[in-house]
Amino acid sequence: MFEQYLKLTYYDIFFFLKAIWVTLWITLVSIAIGTIIGLVMGFIRNSKNKIISAIPLIYIEPLRNSPLITQLFLIYYGLPVVANIVLTAEASAIIALSLNTGAFFSVLVHNSLKAIPKMQWEAGFALGHDGVSNFRHIIAPQFIRLIIPSAITLYINQLQVSSFVSLISLIDLTKAGHILTLRTMNPFLIYGIVFVLYFVISYPLSKMAKSLEKKIAFTY
Amino acid sequence: MALIEVKNITKAFGDLVVLRDFSVTFNQGGVTVILGPSGTGKSTLLRCINGLEAINSGDILVDGLSVKEKKNLKHIRIKCGMVFQQTVLFPHLDVLENLVMSPIKILGKPRAQAVEQAEELLNKVGLISKLHSKHNELSGGEQQRIAIARAMMMDPEALLLDEITSALDPEMSVEVLKIIEKLASDGVVMLIVTHEIPFAQRIADRILFLENGSIVADSPKDKFFSEIKDENPRIARFIKNIHH
Numbered sequence: 001m002f003e004q005y006l007k008l009t010y011y012d013i014f015f016f017l018k019a020i021w022v023t024l025w026i027t028l029v030s031i032a033i034g035t036i037i038g039l040v041m042g043f044i045r046n047s048k049n050k051i052i053s054a055i056p057l058i059y060i061e062p063l064r065n066s067p068l069i070t071q072l073f074l075i076y077y078g079l080p081v082v083a084n085i086v087l088t089a090e091a092s093a094i095i096a097l098s099l100n101t102g103a104f105f106s107v108l109v110h111n112s113l114k115a116i117p118k119m120q121w122e123a124g125f126a127l128g129h130d131g132v133s134n135f136r137h138i139i140a141p142q143f144i145r146l147i148i149p150s151a152i153t154l155y156i157n158q159l160q161v162s163s164f165v166s167l168i169s170l171i172d173l174t175k176a177g178h179i180l181t182l183r184t185m186n187p188f189l190i191y192g193i194v195f196v197l198y199f200v201i202s203y204p205l206s207k208m209a210k211s212l213e214k215k216i217a218f219t220y
Numbered sequence: 221m222a223l224i225e226v227k228n229i230t231k232a233f234g235d236l237v238v239l240r241d242f243s244v245t246f247n248q249g250g251v252t253v254i255l256g257p258s259g260t261g262k263s264t265l266l267r268c269i270n271g272l273e274a275i276n277s278g279d280i281l282v283d284g285l286s287v288k289e290k291k292n293l294k295h296i297r298i299k300c301g302m303v304f305q306q307t308v309l310f311p312h313l314d315v316l317e318n319l320v321m322s323p324i325k326i327l328g329k330p331r332a333q334a335v336e337q338a339e340e341l342l343n344k345v346g347l348i349s350k351l352h353s354k355h356n357e358l359s360g361g362e363q364q365r366i367a368i369a370r371a372m373m374m375d376p377e378a379l380l381l382d383e384i385t386s387a388l389d390p391e392m393s394v395e396v397l398k399i400i401e402k403l404a405s406d407g408v409v410m411l412i413v414t415h416e417i418p419f420a421q422r423i424a425d426r427i428l429f430l431e432n433g434s435i436v437a438d439s440p441k442d443k444f445f446s447e448i449k450d451e452n453p454r455i456a457r458f459i460k461n462i463h464h
Contacts (some may be wrong), residue, residue, distance in 0.1 A: 125293075126371075133326070142310075
């Protein structure tokens with residue numbers, strides 16, 4: 001009866017599950033790569049040398065100030081034309097999302113490092129810690145606590161904007177919804193399911209960010 | 221060999237020369253109180269001794285080691301513990317971990333020994349009940365007493381105290397100054413920058429009076445407060461202004 005009502009087959013459910021996997025795979029890989037890029041860029045941004053600290057802005061600002069979809073199209077449709085680089089939809093999606101995540105993450109890194117008072121470094125040095133030990137035992141634990149809640153919020157956002165990859169023929173959760181809507185002609189229900197699935201993934205993460213924020217929060 | 225030898229140092233921030241061809245020696249034993257108007261180089265002197273500020277010329281030897289050599293800094297900073305004007309506890313750690321982390325990581329002390337020492341010191345500063353408190357559960361005075369105990373955990377030969385009560389209200393200042401007196405009576409060498417003249421009168425063995433990056437007076441406490449302060453109008457004016 002359920003199948004009849006929705007006009008969904010077991011194959012369709014399998015199709016949805018596969019699409020969830022594509023969405024999660026693309027998101028997880030790109031937030032992992034984006035986090036590494038963001039850490040590197042964020043730390044360079046924090047350099048005391050003004051010229052070196054400005055270099056990452058060449059990467060960060062254009063990516064933060066343009067729609068992800070144009071970044072995606074530039075890589076998927078633009079690169080073959082200008083550089084004869086033809087990438088699969090999956091590779092294009094991962095590259096675009098990674099670079100985009102990296103740009104936003106580097107700002108979080110920069111802001112979190114800046115939020116740690118200089119006196120914390122000095123207190124560590126005064127106790128005999130060298131730069132590495134100071135960072136490892138005093139600065140990094142504070143940095144991690146400062147960045148985690150906003151990082152999770154960014155990751156949730158990247159999961160949601162990953163739906164743009166449906167526009168370069170990758171069958172993610174959104175694209176699967178589109179295909180099944182065309183077949184069932186029941187957009188409210190199909191997109192309702194897509195909506196719920198995104199929500200089911202995002203909401204626990206968002207709750208986790210909130211509870212972590214409470215648990216690890218501190219003031220100076 | 222003197223514990224700390226400051227030899228003809230000059231320290232400038234841009235065009236502003238804060239310490240000018242400055243020399244002084246601190247031997248083992250005793251409490252030296254450094255007095256002088258604001259901006260005269262008192263805190264900068266302590267920061268240079270601790271290697272937190274690089275000197276422009278001259279040299280500072282701590283235990284015979286130059287602060288100009290980066291490799292000496294760890295030894296120098298262990299020898300000379302420093303407590304700052306602003307309380308700087310590590311906010312991600314509770315009181316006990318604030319105390320034991322550095323001795324374990326830097327000196328390689330066994331944890332049990334570090335914990336035992338931390339408890340002794342917390343008893344001494346009257347805060348054993350705050351063993352597992354976080355910094356934001358402590359008053360300013362309590363935080364400063366913990367910071368002093370944390371510096372003592374490294375078994376320093378000298379403590380550099382940089383206006384440690386100036387951010388505190390009078391009641392809290394008294395709590396902190398009592399601890400300093402207790403440590404001084406235990407024989408801890410101290411270099412104290414302060415504006416608390418009565419406290420200086422009680423605790424100091426030696427007074428250094430600085431103005432414009434140079435030493436105006438360097439004498440035993442009794443001589444300073446009985447003779448020098450009356451002979452030198454600048455010092456007399458400074459002390460009068462502090463009192464009023």
